Amino acid sequence: MAKHRRVDYRPNRHRTSQAQVDVAIDESSGLLIRRHGLELDIGLGPRRAKPVKEPWDELKGGRVDKTQTQTTTGTNTKLFRRPGNPLRRDQKLSCVRQKSCAVGSQRHSPRGALKERKTEVGFELPDLLTECRLGDVKAVGGPSEVQFLGHGDEGVEAPQVRQVTHLQIISILLNSLLHPHERIGQTESMGKNKPPAKYSAVGLLWRGLRKQSWPRVWREPEFKNTYDVVIIGGGVHGLATAYYLASNHGITNVAVIDKQYLGSGGSGRNTAIVRSNYLTPEGVAFYDRSLDLYHSMSNDLNLNVMFSERGHLTLAHTDSALRTMNWRAEVNKLQGINSSVITPAEIKKLAPSLDVSADTRYPILGALYHPPGGTIRHDAVVWGYARSADAYGIDLHQKTEVLDILVEGGSGPKGKGPGGKVTGVRTSKGDIHAPTVVNCTAGWASQLSNMTGVTLPITTHPLQAAVTEPVKTFLPTVVVSGSLHVYVSQTDRGELVFGASVDPVATYNMGGTLEFTEELAGHVLELMPGISKMRLLRQWAGLCDMTPDYSPVMGPTPVDGFFVDVGWGTYGFKAGPVSGEQMAACVANGATPELIKPFELSRFTEGTLVGEKGAAAVGH
Amino acid sequence: MLLVPCPHCGPMNAGDLTYNGESHRRPDPKTCTPKEWRTYLYLRENPSGWLLENWYCSSGCRKHFKIERHTLTGELRAPVLPGRKPGATQGDMK
Amino acid sequence: MVEITHLDSMPKASVRAADGTAAAAALGLNFGSSERRGDTLVVRIRPDEWYLLGDGAPAMAASLDLSGFASMVDTSHSRTAVRVTGDRAADTLAKLGSADFGDHMTPNRAALGNGIAGVTCDIVRDDQSGVRSYLLLLDGSFVTYFLGALHDAASEF
Numbered sequence: 069m070a071k072h073r074r075v076d077y078r079p080n081r082h083r084t085s086q087a088q089v090d091v092a093i094d095e096s097s098g099l100l101i102r103r104h105g106l107e108l109d110i111g112l113g114p115r116r117a118k119p120v121k122e123p124w125d126e127l128k129g130g131r132v133d134k135t136q137t138q139t140t141t142g143t144n145t146k147l148f149r150r151p152g153n154p155l156r157r158d159q160k161l162s163c164v165r166q167k168s169c170a171v172g173s174q175r176h177s178p179r180g181a182l183k184e185r186k187t188e189v190g191f192e193l194p195d196l197l198t199e200c201r202l203g204d205v206k207a208v209g210g211p212s213e214v215q216f217l218g219h220g221d222e223g224v225e226a227p228q229v230r231q232v233t234h235l236q237i238i239s240i241l242l243n244s245l246l247h248p249h250e251r252i253g254q255t256e257s258m259g260k261n262k263p264p265a266k267y268s269a270v271g272l273l274w275r276g277l278r279k280q281s282w283p284r285v286w287r288e289p290e291f292k293n294t295y296d297v298v299i300i301g302g303g304v305h306g307l308a309t310a311y312y313l314a315s316n317h318g319i320t321n322v323a324v325i326d327k328q329y330l331g332s333g334g335s336g337r338n339t340a341i342v343r344s345n346y347l348t349p350e351g352v353a354f355y356d357r358s359l360d361l362y363h364s365m366s367n368d369l370n371l372n373v374m375f376s377e378r379g380h381l382t383l384a385h386t387d388s389a390l391r392t393m394n395w396r397a398e399v400n401k402l403q404g405i406n407s408s409v410i411t412p413a414e415i416k417k418l419a420p421s422l423d424v425s426a427d428t429r430y431p432i433l434g435a436l437y438h439p440p441g442g443t444i445r446h447d448a449v450v451w452g453y454a455r456s457a458d459a460y461g462i463d464l465h466q467k468t469e470v471l472d473i474l475v476e477g478g479s480g481p482k483g484k485g486p487g488g489k490v491t492g493v494r495t496s497k498g499d500i501h502a503p504t505v506v507n508c509t510a511g512w513a514s515q516l517s518n519m520t521g522v523t524l525p526i527t528t529h530p531l532q533a534a535v536t537e538p539v540k541t542f543l544p545t546v547v548v549s550g551s552l553h554v555y556v557s558q559t560d561r562g563e564l565v566f567g568a569s570v571d572p573v574a575t576y577n578m579g580g581t582l583e584f585t586e587e588l589a590g591h592v593l594e595l596m597p598g599i600s601k602m603r604l605l606r607q608w609a610g611l612c613d614m615t616p617d618y619s620p621v622m623g624p625t626p627v628d629g630f631f632v633d634v635g636w637g638t639y640g641f642k643a644g645p646v647s648g649e650q651m652a653a654c655v656a657n658g659a660t661p662e663l664i665k666p667f668e669l670s671r672f673t674e675g676t677l678v679g680e681k682g683a684a685a686v687g688h
Numbered sequence: 689m690l691l692v693p694c695p696h697c698g699p700m701n702a703g704d705l706t707y708n709g710e711s712h713r714r715p716d717p718k719t720c721t722p723k724e725w726r727t728y729l730y731l732r733e734n735p736s737g738w739l740l741e742n743w744y745c746s747s748g749c750r751k752h753f754k755i756e757r758h759t760l761t762g763e764l765r766a767p768v769l770p771g772r773k774p775g776a777t778q779g780d781m782k
Numbered sequence: 783m784v785e786i787t788h789l790d791s792m793p794k795a796s797v798r799a800a801d802g803t804a805a806a807a808a809l810g811l812n813f814g815s816s817e818r819r820g821d822t823l824v825v826r827i828r829p830d831e832w833y834l835l836g837d838g839a840p841a842m843a844a845s846l847d848l849s850g851f852a853s854m855v856d857t858s859h860s861r862t863a864v865r866v867t868g869d870r871a872a873d874t875l876a877k878l879g880s881a882d883f884g885d886h887m888t889p890n891r892a893a894l895g896n897g898i899a900g901v902t903c904d905i906v907r908d909d910q911s912g913v914r915s916y917l918l919l920l921d922g923s924f925v926t927y928f929l930g931a932l933h934d935a936a937s938e939f
């Protein structure tokens with residue numbers, strides 16, 4: 069006889085009451101979500117959903133809304149609802165999602181055509197988000213098991229926001245007094261093969277007093293038909309490569325081409341975490357060089373990139389994750405990287421808002437702590453490189469799309485493919501002759517490489533991120549949890565910036581999804597139950613070029629003159645400076661530098677992969 | 689949110705399925721060279737457009753199936769598979 | 783009202799049988815439906831898989847002709863069952879999964895596979911003397927978490 073056991077309800081621990089969301093359906097006019105007196109139109113049928121905003125719509129209107137932390141991009145989500153199955157008035161928000169799917173329909177109407185079932189219900193997520201608090205949107209139920217990401221969990225850091233001393237301020241002021249001619253925003257040197265005019269405190273004061281406006285920072289160059297080097301992609305990688313070609317190798321007849329605006333790809337969308345505590349010796353050496361370059365970047369580019377070395381904590385929730393942390397710490401130490409495993413008590417000291425108690429579903433067992441890790445202002449990095457490259461005379465062509473790459477003599481169709489030689493590119497503004505073309509297009513890398521007949525080991529997945537309203541600073545480090553698929557850091561302005569791992573289904577669509585928001589809220593509240601009343605401000609996505617081994621693809625390809633610097637996935641921002649430096653050397657000297665040898669495309673056919681999944685799947 | 693029509697279960701939430709990526713013909717492991725095998729393992733067309741894909745109905749009927757999806761717009765359509773008429777509708781996917 | 787019961791040790795057998803085998807003919811049913819035969823609940827949970835549930839399952843499994851491409855596994859101890867009964871049972875499940883639990887989609891005796899609170903479950907609608915009830919079959923190792931998630935969902939009404 070079977071034993072029956074009745075389990076009593078117990079009040080749930082963290083969860084606050086559900087969102088006060090009222091969902092009503094009106095078949096003729098659409099679906100209304102009423103919340104706190106606010107009505108959201110979820111148009112259905114005659115009244116259509118609000119037009120879907122594309123990231124570049126803002127640009128079309130001539131206005132790019134750049135805020136300090138993140139570029140806002142059109143974020144929207146679509147819910148699907150079956151017709152003839154109206155949502156009930158008393159249903160809650162989570163049920164909206166539930167209505168989205170009709171499992172089992174096949175059984176009762178076996179030939180049901182998908183079209184009929186797919187009535188679209190779209191609404192703009194940002195509105196929804198600003199009205200809901202994290203505790204309201206969180207998903208019911210989390211992952212059923214701790215997902216095992218390669219070797220476990222993700223990357224860490226520490227709290228040492230660097231203080232500028234009075235002495236340093238005085239020396240900056242003195243310095244600018246001694247060189248008053250290097251005033252901020254001077255334009256004389258633009259495009260004249262020398263470093264750009266300096267931004268200085270005195271220049272700032274001078275301009276302020278005279279109420280002068282600021283000049284353009286880089287030129288809008290004439291379209292030329294020949295260049296020595298064409299770099300496709302105006303993100304941090306393309307611009308850094310251009311900058312180092314000029315500054316380290318004196319090659320200045322270079323064009324950087326972007327189909328949108330500079331930094332419109334991942335470089336303007338990332339969560340700006342930099343660190344070097346990777347898993348393989350190759351990876352560690354490489355990313356550490358990048359950190360070095362970031363350290364001196366504000367000085368080198370004369371633009372404050374707001375590097376905040378606040379430390380990076382990668383939490384371990386399982387024994388296997390802890391084992392990976394120990395392994396990483398040892399690899400790191402051997403290479404002279406500051407990285408160690410710390411206990412829950414020490415974690416609590418670093419980040420008091422984390423729930424380190426033992427009775428959570430995924431108790432924190434320890435963490436890899438990497439004090440040199442931190443965050444940086446990603447837009448400033450892009451602008452800094454752009455401004456300096458421009459000053460060297462490099463042409464930055466925005467809103468110019470590469471439509472084809474011209475190749476001769478290859479073994480594939482139309483003379484493309486292995487053995488061929490690059491002769492130039494075809495763009496939306498005309499053809500350009502160039503013996504060397506560098507592909508720095510991250511998420512779009514496969515499209516560009518396919519134009520030359522070179523197939524890459526890359527699939528494009530969107531990565532989503534979100535940011536909350538600003539609050540007083542309380543989180544001094546970057547916190548990453550690979551098991552919970554979430555990471556979080558607080559900006560200087562006080563917003564919490566969240567990220568996760570890439571969406572599992574490959575797509576070039578940068579729309580946001582409600583699933584992401586729900587899961588994010590659920591997971592982050594497991595780590596920090598105290599923030600359930602915070603509101604999300606917005607959510608966005610960027611495209612990531614994922615490789616099978618979570619390491620990049622850099623250097624020459626079987627097509628002569630065609631170089632790639634791609635496969636940057638979710639971790640390419642921190643590598644921008646070193647990639648630029650090494651790719652410039654690679655292009656200028658015609659030989660792959662030692663530091664990036666392990667990342668050549670040929671490793672995929674030779675079977676010498678550089679497995680970084682254990683250190684990069686969520687960590688970025 | 690993506691609704692993927694499983695030939696057995698009907699439209700499923702993509703989160704309830706396992707995405708297995710681009711559909712490729714597997715070379716015969718007994719006769720192919722390591723290079724061919726690795727090309728099959730790692731290299732991808734990754735187009736922005738229609739793509740024939742493998743899905744696994746992991747929380748439904750536990751069957752593998754193929755479908756064509758537009759990687760930019762998210763539209764889905766029945767795949768054209770060997771031995772089947774092009775233009776076959778969803779209902780013919782069994 | 784929702785009542786959650788953990789049917790700890792309900793006998794369960796899984797039968798896989800290809801079309802045309804004796805076992806498939808004996809078990810019958812359409813994919814996605816179930817039937818009570820004596821004290822055994824027979825469920826065709828997948829196109830080629832049946833579950834035999836309840837006290838009569840061992841006897842029925844033993845009596846099957848497994849010739850041809852057919853096999854039977856006793857899953858009494860690897861899988862576990864949870865029953866959710868009550869007028870809000872569907873609402874409770876709806877909070878945790880994406881399937882439609884309305885009567886028009888999943889009437890009594892319907893069977894489907896779907897994720898509930900992130901756990902892959904086989905779900906059988908098996909009303910108990912007129913009261914809406916669902917039998918959920920899942921991997922035994924998730925059950926503690928799963929019951930917690932069900933409680934939380936149910937107690938939020």
Ligand SMILES: Cc1cc2nc3c(=O)[nH]c(=O)nc-3n(C[C@H](O)[C@H](O)[C@H](O)COP(=O)(O)OP(=O)(O)OC[C@H]3O[C@@H](n4cnc5c(N)ncnc54)[C@H](O)[C@@H]3O)c2cc1C
Nearest residue numbers: 303304305327333334335338339341470510610640641642
């Ligand atoms: C949400 C999110 C969070 C991230 N977080 C981190 C992090 O914390 N730390 C980290 O190190 N990395 C992070 N990354 C990854 C990082 O942002 C990227 O790897 C990096 O920015 C890639 O830079 P890139 O210059 O190679 O490419 P991108 O900045 O993506 O630039 C590619 C450019 O190519 C252009 N382009 C594409 N096709 C064409 C064409 N046909 N013609 C002309 N131009 C074209 C695009 O317009 C785009 O501007 C994150 C990414 C995302 C999306």
Ligand SMILES: [Zn+2]
Nearest residue numbers: 694745748749
């Ligand atoms: Zn299915």
